[in-house]
Amino acid sequence: xxxxxxxxxxxxxxxxxxxxxxxxxxxxxxxxxxxxxxxxxxxxxxxxxxxxxxxxxxxxxxxxxxxxxxxxxxxxxxxxxxxxxxxxxxxxxxxxxxxxxxxxxxxxxxxxxxxxxxxxxxxxxxxxxxxxxxxxxxxxxxxxxxxxxxxxxxxxxxxxxxxxxxxxxxxxxxxxxxxxxxxxxxxxxxxxxxxxxxxxxxxxxxxxxxxxxxxxxxxxxxxxxxxxxxxxxxxxxxxxxxxxxxxxxxxxxxxxxxxxxxxxxxxxxxxxxxxxxxxxxxxxxxxxxxxxxxxxxxxxxxxxxxxxxxxxxxxxxxxxxxxxxxxxxxxxxxxxxxxxxxxxxxxxxxxxxxxxxxxxxxxxxxxxxxxxxxxxxxxxxxxxxxxxxxxxxxxxxxxxxxxxxxxxxxxxxxxxxxxxxxxxxxxxxxxxxxxxxxxxxxxxxxxxxxxxxxxxxxxxxxxxxxxxxxxxxxxxxxxxxxxxxxxxxxxxxxxxxxxxxxxxxxxxxxxxxxxxxxxxxxxxxxxxxxxxx
Numbered sequence: 001x002x003x004x005x006x007x008x009x010x011x012x013x014x015x016x017x018x019x020x021x022x023x024x025x026x027x028x029x030x031x032x033x034x035x036x037x038x039x040x041x042x043x044x045x046x047x048x049x050x051x052x053x054x055x056x057x058x059x060x061x062x063x064x065x066x067x068x069x070x071x072x073x074x075x076x077x078x079x080x081x082x083x084x085x086x087x088x089x090x091x092x093x094x095x096x097x098x099x100x101x102x103x104x105x106x107x108x109x110x111x112x113x114x115x116x117x118x119x120x121x122x123x124x125x126x127x128x129x130x131x132x133x134x135x136x137x138x139x140x141x142x143x144x145x146x147x148x149x150x151x152x153x154x155x156x157x158x159x160x161x162x163x164x165x166x167x168x169x170x171x172x173x174x175x176x177x178x179x180x181x182x183x184x185x186x187x188x189x190x191x192x193x194x195x196x197x198x199x200x201x202x203x204x205x206x207x208x209x210x211x212x213x214x215x216x217x218x219x220x221x222x223x224x225x226x227x228x229x230x231x232x233x234x235x236x237x238x239x240x241x242x243x244x245x246x247x248x249x250x251x252x253x254x255x256x257x258x259x260x261x262x263x264x265x266x267x268x269x270x271x272x273x274x275x276x277x278x279x280x281x282x283x284x285x286x287x288x289x290x291x292x293x294x295x296x297x298x299x300x301x302x303x304x305x306x307x308x309x310x311x312x313x314x315x316x317x318x319x320x321x322x323x324x325x326x327x328x329x330x331x332x333x334x335x336x337x338x339x340x341x342x343x344x345x346x347x348x349x350x351x352x353x354x355x356x357x358x359x360x361x362x363x364x365x366x367x368x369x370x371x372x373x374x375x376x377x378x379x380x381x382x383x384x385x386x387x388x389x390x391x392x393x394x395x396x397x398x399x400x401x402x403x404x405x406x407x408x409x410x411x412x413x414x415x416x417x418x419x420x421x422x423x424x425x426x427x428x429x430x431x432x433x434x435x436x437x438x439x440x441x442x443x444x445x446x447x448x449x450x451x452x453x454x455x456x457x458x459x460x461x462x463x464x465x466x467x468x469x470x471x472x473x474x475x476x477x478x479x480x481x482x483x484x485x486x487x488x489x490x491x492x493x494x495x496x497x498x499x500x501x502x503x504x505x506x507x508x509x510x511x512x513x514x515x516x517x518x519x520x521x522x523x524x525x526x527x528x529x530x531x532x533x
Contacts (some may be wrong), residue, residue: 005339005350006388007379008262009372010211011042012187013358014063014153016470016487019075020521026483031069032082035131037118038362039070039277041369043134044122046143049373049511054380058387059357060135061187064174065468067132068524071178080120087116089295096294104314108299111317130325136179145389148172148183148207151525155469156201157194157407158428163435163467165201170464170528172205177527184391186210187355189469190418191264191410199257209251209260209390211355212409217252217263217403218244223244249342249350251394252403260399262390264410267338267351269521271331272356279331279371282306285365286315298366323365328374336384351393424472427488431466433493437462441499445531451507451515455498456516460533462495465522494518 015034018027049056069075090112097106127134132425136210138144150156151170159167175183186207188198193212202210218484234264272278281284290309300312301320335352342350361368379387411418420428438459445456466488474484494514501511525533 002383004336004343004384005347005352006386006393007335007339007352008057008059008354008388008390008393009376010059010061010147010187010353010355010390011061011361012061012149012355013039013066013360014149014189015066015069015359016133017065017068017069017152017164017465017524019072019119019523021487027481028075028078031066031075032079035079035123035360035361036083036086037071037366038118038359038369038529039128039131040119040122040359041362042372043138045369045373045376046138047084049376049380050143050445052283052377054377056143056376056380056390057145057387058143058376059145059147059185059391060139062132062135062178062310063151063153063189064178065172065465065524067178070131072523078152080124083120083123085115086297087113087120090116090297093292093297105299108315109295109318109514111298112297116269132178134475136181139179139181141233145185145391146175146179146181146183147185147187148175148205149187150189152464153189153470154464154467155190155409155416155472156188157192157409157416158420159467160435161190161197161201164197165204166532167464167467168201168205168207170525170532172207173528174525182206184208189210190473191216191355191408192406192416193408195405195407197258199427202259203257207259209262209264209394210392211264211353212405212408213414214248214264214269215414216246216268216405216408217225217261218247218266219497230479240385246342246345246350249339249352249353250348250401251390251397251399252401253399253453255402255404260394261403261405262351262353262354265338267329268335268352268354269356271327271334272360279327280360280365280368282318282323282327284319286320286462287312288364288366292467293418310317320367321370324370327373328371328378330380331371331375332382332385334532335379336382339385349397351388351397353390402500418476419469419472421476426473427472427475430488430492434463434466434499438498441503444503446504448505451512452502452505454519455502455511455515457530458515458522458532459495459498459502460530461522461525462491464525466491466495491522494522 015031021027021031065398092110093109094106096296139146148166148171154167156164186202188210191213247268248265251260251262254261283302283304284296285302287302290300290312291298299315301315303313339350361372379385408414448456471484471488474480497514
């Protein structure tokens with residue numbers, strides 16, 4: 001049986017820079033939770049698929065600001081402290097439930113304790129406290145195709161072009177430094193795109209392709225090779241008689257550039273992302289939001305999305321695992337059927353691009369890594385589908401059509417509103433003033449020496465942290481509004497104090513105190529020539 005087409009899984013991972021900036025409920029534990037519940041399980045999952053004799057292929061993007069934290073000795077030590085704390089909490093839960101003769105809860109608590117002990121062992125002994133090295137090893141074997149992304153996950157469409165260039169160039173350098181790989185593809189944070197600017201920046205970074213959300217292609221005007229045009233927002237695709245969303249099942253050349261663009265497939269994505277029909281909402285899966293009032297551990301299952309948290313039933317790991325297997329089989333059949341329909345209608349093999357936030361698997365959706373393992377195993381051994389990466393597909397399937405794309409993102413409404421709105425306008429105004437000040441600082445930098453030069457260097461780090469998309473996102477979504485505002489204002493205050501002192505050539509006690517405090521806390525990108533910040 002010949003292949004109907006290809007499937008490309010893209011996992012993007014990003015956590016804000018939290019080092020020494022809070023612990024719980026907002027701060028370092030964001031990183032530690034992801035390490036314990038997503039990153040180590042994902043690495044273990046890929047190893048398990050390989051050990052079964054199969055060859056998985058996955059595209060991965062780790063934001064440089066996350067990679068810096070995973071490489072940081074302080075964060076590694078704190079992670080082991082976190083895991084030990086969670087293990088002790090689980091042990092205490094088990095003792096408490098045994099005393100209350102609740103065997104089911106005691107068993108679940110014991111399994112938690114065993115899991116955290118396992119995680120500590122895997123991190124320290126199997127991965128030698130070097131998760132980035134494990135990723136680099138999989139990349140060298142061809143299992144992982146690494147994509148570059150912006151240094152601090154900045155929302156590029158709203159930055160001045162020179163700052164978007166700094167963010168993306170540093171992102172490419174970070175990929176080479178941490179993984180030994182020169183990236184050919186890019187993950188634009190939040191799939192944020194602005195015509196002209198993005199392709200110029202990517203071309204300068206020698207990037208061949210990037211990924212956008214479905215509507216960017218399905219709602220745009222496509223110009224076929226040799227001049228024929230097709231309106232993707234209509235009912236047809238190049239005369240194939242397919243729905244607009246089918247336009248996403250192939251790559252395009254971005255008009256006026258040599259950069260290629262892929263789009264997320266909305267049909268398969270809905271099986272995971274949809275709040276109404278997505279797999280994670282199944283009643284057998286572990287409930288994320290209900291936690292034990294003492295330990296904070298999760299012992300309940302979704303049961304029904306219509307029930308209040310207090311009505312949730314106890315979790316059954318065996319039933320959850322079987323459900324994950326069933327959902328994996330369903331997903332693979334959906335992928336195969338969608339590719340077959342595209343091939344039969346258009347006479348060519350299609351490509352389904354499936355991008356997800358990596359933290360969805362294991363952290364938000366506890367069984368997600370099990371589901372992924374079954375999906376990758378089934379697809380790797382399925383003759384109907386070729387498991388690929390966007391770059392590998394592009395090497396053998398050059399685009400035969402061009403596309404022009406409007407400003408877009410995968411945020412609410414498909415534009416910039418999740419980051420730029422009435423609640424965040426003051427942030428963008430403050431950032432614009434800081435970026436203007438930075439131009440003055442850059443012009444004078446060559447004349448600085450000693451402490452003023454060190455202040456200019458740290459000011460560059462504060463600015464790049466100030467540009468992170470996390471702060472306006474958390475304000476808009478109300479997930480951690482006060483924390484995000486405080487972080488933004490702190491980076492802004494430190495930046496203005498350091499840049500102002502450097503420009504004035506000052507090294508008074510107050511300015512030196514700001515420098516010492518900021519450098520101790522915000523020590524990322526120490527390997528970068530600070531002129532590049």
